Amino acid sequence: MRNTPLTSLSGAVAPLLRANVDTDAIAPSRVKLSVDASDLSSLLFREWRFDANGAERPEFVLNQPARRASVFMLALDNFGCGSSRETAPWALRDFGIRCVIAPSFGAIFRANCIRNGIAPVVLARDLVEQLGQQAHADAAITLQLDLPAQTIRATNGFATRFDIDPGAKRMLVAGLDAIGLTLTRLDDIEAFRAADRLNRPWIYPAAAPAA
Amino acid sequence: MTPPRTLFAKLWDMHLVAALDDGMELLHIDRIILHERAGAMCMRQLAKTGRKVYDPSQVFGIMDHVLDTRPGRTDATTLIPNGQTFIEVFRAEAGAAGFSLFDLGDVRQGIAHVSMPEQGVALPGMSLVCADSHTGTIGGIGVLAWGVGISEMEHALATQTIALKRPRTMRIWIDGGEIGAAVSAKDVVLHLIGRIGAAGAVGSAVEYAGPVVRAMSVEGRMTLCNMAVEFGAWSAVVAPDATTLAWLAGRPFAPTGAMWDRAAESWADLRSDDGATFDAEIRIDIADLAPQVSWGTSPQHVAGVDGAVPRLETIADNVARGATETALHYMGLAPGQRLRDVAIDAVFIGSCTNARLGDLRAAAAILRGRRIAASVVKAIVVPGSSAVKRQAEAEGLDTVFRDAGFEWRESGCSLCFYGGGEGFPPLARVASTTNRNFENRQGPGIRTHLMSPATAAASALAGHISDPREVTA
Numbered sequence: 001m002r003n004t005p006l007t008s009l010s011g012a013v014a015p016l017l018r019a020n021v022d023t024d025a026i027a028p029s030r031v032k033l034s035v036d037a038s039d040l041s042s043l044l045f046r047e048w049r050f051d052a053n054g055a056e057r058p059e060f061v062l063n064q065p066a067r068r069a070s071v072f073m074l075a076l077d078n079f080g081c082g083s084s085r086e087t088a089p090w091a092l093r094d095f096g097i098r099c100v101i102a103p104s105f106g107a108i109f110r111a112n113c114i115r116n117g118i119a120p121v122v123l124a125r126d127l128v129e130q131l132g133q134q135a136h137a138d139a140a141i142t143l144q145l146d147l148p149a150q151t152i153r154a155t156n157g158f159a160t161r162f163d164i165d166p167g168a169k170r171m172l173v174a175g176l177d178a179i180g181l182t183l184t185r186l187d188d189i190e191a192f193r194a195a196d197r198l199n200r201p202w203i204y205p206a207a208a209p210a211a
Numbered sequence: 212m213t214p215p216r217t218l219f220a221k222l223w224d225m226h227l228v229a230a231l232d233d234g235m236e237l238l239h240i241d242r243i244i245l246h247e248r249a250g251a252m253c254m255r256q257l258a259k260t261g262r263k264v265y266d267p268s269q270v271f272g273i274m275d276h277v278l279d280t281r282p283g284r285t286d287a288t289t290l291i292p293n294g295q296t297f298i299e300v301f302r303a304e305a306g307a308a309g310f311s312l313f314d315l316g317d318v319r320q321g322i323a324h325v326s327m328p329e330q331g332v333a334l335p336g337m338s339l340v341c342a343d344s345h346t347g348t349i350g351g352i353g354v355l356a357w358g359v360g361i362s363e364m365e366h367a368l369a370t371q372t373i374a375l376k377r378p379r380t381m382r383i384w385i386d387g388g389e390i391g392a393a394v395s396a397k398d399v400v401l402h403l404i405g406r407i408g409a410a411g412a413v414g415s416a417v418e419y420a421g422p423v424v425r426a427m428s429v430e431g432r433m434t435l436c437n438m439a440v441e442f443g444a445w446s447a448v449v450a451p452d453a454t455t456l457a458w459l460a461g462r463p464f465a466p467t468g469a470m471w472d473r474a475a476e477s478w479a480d481l482r483s484d485d486g487a488t489f490d491a492e493i494r495i496d497i498a499d500l501a502p503q504v505s506w507g508t509s510p511q512h513v514a515g516v517d518g519a520v521p522r523l524e525t526i527a528d529n530v531a532r533g534a535t536e537t538a539l540h541y542m543g544l545a546p547g548q549r550l551r552d553v554a555i556d557a558v559f560i561g562s563c564t565n566a567r568l569g570d571l572r573a574a575a576a577i578l579r580g581r582r583i584a585a586s587v588v589k590a591i592v593v594p595g596s597s598a599v600k601r602q603a604e605a606e607g608l609d610t611v612f613r614d615a616g617f618e619w620r621e622s623g624c625s626l627c628f629y630g631g632g633e634g635f636p637p638l639a640r641v642a643s644t645t646n647r648n649f650e651n652r653q654g655p656g657i658r659t660h661l662m663s664p665a666t667a668a669a670s671a672l673a674g675h676i677s678d679p680r681e682v683t684a
Contacts, residue, residue, distance in 0.1 A: 017530075018533075018534065018537070019409075019410070019530055019531075019534055020409045020410070020509045020511075020534070022647070022649045024628070024647070024649045024650070024651065024652050025649065025650060025651075028651060029628055029629040030629050030634070030651075030655070031292075032292035032293050033252075033292075033293065034293065035251045035252055035255050035293075035296055035297055035300045036252075036255055037252070037256065047650070047651050047655070052655070076530055077410045077530075078409055078410035078413060078443060081409060081410070081441075081443065082344060082440075082647060082649060083343075083344050083628075084249075084342060084343055084344040084358040084359060084360050085249075085360070086249075086360035086361040086362060089360075104410050104413045104443075105413070106413075106443065107378075107413065107414045107443065107444075107445045108344055108357075108358050108359065108360060110414075111359070111360065111363060112360035112361075112362065112363070115360065115362035115363065116362065125530075129530075165233065165234065165235075165376055166232075166233035166234060167231070167232070167233035167234060167235040167374075167376060169233075170232075170233055178362070178366055178374065179260070179262065179365060179366050179369050179370060182237065182366065182369075182370045182372060182374060183369070183370060185228070185229055185237060185370075185372075186370075188228050188229045188237070189228055189237075189239070189370060189371060189372055192228040192229075192239055193239070193371070196239065199477075200336070200474075200477065201470065202334065202466040202470055202473075202474050203241045203269075203337065204268070204269075205268050205269070205464070206268075
């Protein structure tokens with residue numbers, strides 16, 4: 001499926017200045033899910049956003065009035081570590097967050113973001129902390145992402161360039177359908193398999209053994 | 212002469228279909244593993260786009276996440292809201308697509324990462340993906356295995372490939388001692404995470420090597436690989452050797468006869484060449500390693516069982532200090548508190564980390580002829596697969612666990628997280644052989660202490676965190 005292309009983005013930012021924020025926190029497993037994708041915005045950070053009775057915890061960053069419509073999130077090292085659940089980027093996306101800025105990301109989460117039109121932007125930790133503290137102190141600060149130019153700017157004058165894999169960038173900017181793209185390589189895949197079948201026949205089971 | 216290559220480079224190159232634009236490469240995927248939680252969603256998504264499974268003979272489904280583990284279980288006994296739908300949809304989709312399913316009631320059912328190598332579905336030199344972050348476990352037998360999300364899984368199902376950028380490599384060399392029952396692979400990997408941190412190898416392809424790994428059982432190697440994701444690794448692998456081949460020979464899906472010989476011959480090259488270079492190298496020495504226990508809410512928060520929770524003033528980095536403070540608040544522990552003084556309410560022996568036969572034997576050896584402390588209100592053993600359960604019962608281990616006061620369960624992911632929809636009593640403190648001590652992972656407010664099966668068993672007897680080396684035979 002194609003994603004909405006992501007080229008530029010501007011708006012409010014939610015600083016969540018913790019390291020190792022895991023996908024169990026981003027998208028808790030104790031919430032009823034449907035086998036078909038649905039709006040998961042209420043799942044996002046459920047146990048940090050709401051108390052056991054479902055009432056908002058006013059101190060949590062996404063419950064602060066100026067941050068309720070955040071499109072950016074700022075976090076510390078290893079954001080999205082843990083479970084591979086794709087409900088984590090779906091919940092972020094459905095909430096409206098299209099760019100997460102952190103010093104590093106969990107590998108599976110990062111790949112899941114790119115597949116779902118969310119830009120995982122890596123900045124040095126001192127820059128993230130600096131911007132995070134500024135944004136924490138002043139909720140009026142908004143950010144701007146220019147993905148083709150690979151820049152992040154803030155309304156307080158903060159500006160930096162970032163690196164991103166060309167492949168990831170292209171996927172996000174064009175909102176590409178990755179499967180459709182690979183299926184144009186079907187001849188390569190079939191040629192690989194034909195040769196591989198001769199070298200490693202045990203990889204290609206003729207039939208499963210009886211249970 | 213070809214330059215020396217790492218095991219990882221060999222595994223990568225043998226699956227390379229094509230170099231793509233932008234530094235991406237297209238890799239062939241030899242085995243695709245689906246469980247019912249992600250699998251049901253994934254098959255539905257695929258159907259929506261009108262795409263089909265490329266080669267069902269290379270896809271294997273299994274029930275582990277949603278399925279209940281209580282005795283007498285059925286589809287309907289799962290406590291996960293809407294869980295039965297996931298089970299039923301996944302079963303129907305597997306049937307329609309025509310791939311094998313290790314279903315409820317099948318002895319091949321179990322936790323995916325335990326059952327697939329045990330059945331010989333996964334073999335050295337394969338590339339394998341599963342929509343689960345602990346897929347790297349299977350690297351313990353020399354498989355290039357990694358976890359993916361649902362979208363990437365759809366890609367694998369529809370094309371039998373995944374497009375990736377070649378990751379950085381890291382070798383972790385383990386030296387200096389012997390693994391026994393009281394100091395296990397789990398202790399080694401917990402110690403390692405404590406040392407390099409939860410982001411110590413973000414995105415890297417890790418190879419475990421060195422004399423300790425060579426001497427280690429296949430089960431122990433899988434425990435090491437299982438927790439590589441807890442220090443951020445993309446995958447982890449151990450070079451297959453005679454130990455691996457002896458372990459795999461005769462497994463139901465493994466090749467036989469001349470085909471086995473041919474496969475085994477090809478596997479002999481699956482090792483890093485002398486002189487191969489890695490982007491990063493780490494050496495750890497496990498001489499004098501004590502059993503390890505986690506005290507916080509990240510797997511990097513670990514100490515020896517004879518140690519203590521850190522004092523905040525000893526932590527120079529302000530982020531680490533803040534994280535420690537948050538973790539101790541959640542865990543209800545005081546800075547400087549001795550770990551052995553920490554009373555536990557519950558014990559969980561299970562998960563893709565530590566529920567293979569050797570793990571159950573290690574715990575049973577401690578528990579045999581003893582009773583868990585009266586203060587331990589819930590103690591559960593969940594075998595890693597139905598085959599492990601059957602074998603353990605043949606050895607009488609179920610009786611040892613039951614006599615000690617444990618529940619003996621059917622196989623599945625169970626209380627490692629929300630498997631089957633269960634949780635521990637609110638705020639319970641749990642001695643757990645699992646891989647994640649994240650906030651709320653095992654239930655709202657649950658305080659998880661990660662440890663080995665032997666340490667969990669010793670702690671169950673004492674009613675507080677306890678050193679298995681002090682339980683005399």
